[in-house]
Amino acid sequence: MRKPKVTPIDKEVFLKEEDFIVSKTDLKSRILYGNKIFIQISGWEENELLGQPHNILRHPDMPRAAFKILYDHIENGKEWFGFVKNLRKDGGFYWVFANISPTFDTNGNIIGYYSVRRKPREGFKNVIEPLYSHLKSIEQSGGMEAAVDEINKLAQKLNMSFNEIMIKIQKGIIDEI
Structure with missing residues (x-):
């Protein structure tokens, strides 16, 4: 499947305190599962998301270095924590605080990835946006x-x-910082 082209717009959508976004991917980061909140906040339909690479949600404001560190962690069997600005189908965006972990089979082999995302705390952007902007430059x-x-x-x-x-x-x- 080709990744659809989405043009970013300046329209932020916010998670509620009780919202937890859950998704599972295979080793190539193709989406295998997304919970109801994930599907709703992304703006995509479930059948449009399943099978797509998770980077369908990658906002252009995100530094590639953050994802390099992410994959260095999870491909080596470690979990990763970080702030991610995600792109919605309509071009809007939403911020999450993400925890991404590898999923293992009974022999200890990594077979995919599991992610839980929640609403970031108030004020996080005062630290993260300047840091990510600096990294992008x-x-x-x-x-x-x-x-x-x-x-x-x-x-x-x-x-x-x-x-x-x-x-x-x-x-x-x-x-x-």
Whole structure:
């Protein structure tokens, strides 16, 4: 299936506190399952989402470096936490705080990925939007690896992993970088 072309517009949709978005993908990140809230907030119909690559939701404001770190984690059997700006079918967007984990078979082999996303805390954008904008500008001038290096420098400076930084932003412990 070809990924449909969606033109972003400046229309934000918000999750409710009680909303949890759940999806499952195969090893190529094709969507195998999405719960009702996932389907509703994405603006797509279930039959339009199933079988599509999860990046059907990738908003162009997202730095590629965030996804590089994501896949480095989950392909190595580790979970990942982070903030993601997703693109809706109508071009609008919504923010989530995501936890993505590999799914294993009985022999310990990774067979897919499982994601639970929830509403980010108030004020997270004050930290995340400048960080992601900075990473996007680094990607434009120096490539994705330069942006990954920038994230690694930040983690080293804060003496935390990427996941720890994201969790502390979500908890309101870090409110500026």
